[in-house]
Amino acid sequence: MATTIFERAGGFSAVRKIVADFYDRLLDDVTLQKYFANIDMARLIDHQTQFVSSMMGGPGEVSNDSLRKAHERLNINKADFIKLAGILRDTLEDHGLPDEAVQHIYDAVMARETFIVSKK
Numbered sequence: 001m002a003t004t005i006f007e008r009a010g011g012f013s014a015v016r017k018i019v020a021d022f023y024d025r026l027l028d029d030v031t032l033q034k035y036f037a038n039i040d041m042a043r044l045i046d047h048q049t050q051f052v053s054s055m056m057g058g059p060g061e062v063s064n065d066s067l068r069k070a071h072e073r074l075n076i077n078k079a080d081f082i083k084l085a086g087i088l089r090d091t092l093e094d095h096g097l098p099d100e101a102v103q104h105i106y107d108a109v110m111a112r113e114t115f116i117v118s119k120k
């Protein structure tokens with residue numbers, strides 16, 4: 001019987017669809033799209049799929065140190081961090097994830113602010 005959020009959501013292929021939609025929405029956002037200019041989006045979607053899957057109880061792990069290294073050069077401010085987290089929550093909801101699963105992932109993202117935000 002499917003036990004984890006990851007399994008109930010349908011595994012990697014389903015999570016990858018959600019993450020791909022999430023980045024489509026980020027690239028449509030006038031404030032956030034600048035961060036993704038010249039970024040290999042296919043590679044980013046793969047890495048973000050690993051992160052979201054691990055937050056859903058699926059395999060794989062993305063360390064906080066690798067998150068810090070990937071973001072420290074981007075000069076991300078708190079407002080943009082909050083905005084990205086909100087778009088992720090909306091995307092998870094629109095893909096029909098149960099409220100407690102959405103809240104769990106959102107909290108996991110918010111708990112990583114110190115590793116992402118470098119512009120005070």
Ligand code: HEM
Nearest residue numbers: 032035036039047048051062070076080081084109112116
């Ligand atoms: C807790 C929130 C966040 C998580 C968990 C997260 C997760 C990730 C992951 C897993 C990667 C791939 C790292 C790698 O390639 O090794 C990444 C890269 C990236 N993230 Fe985030 N991210 C977060 C917040 C943000 C925010 C707020 C922004 C911009 C507003 C952002 C912009 C980017 C960009 C541009 C890259 C590509 C970096 C590169 O390839 O040089 N991220 N993120």
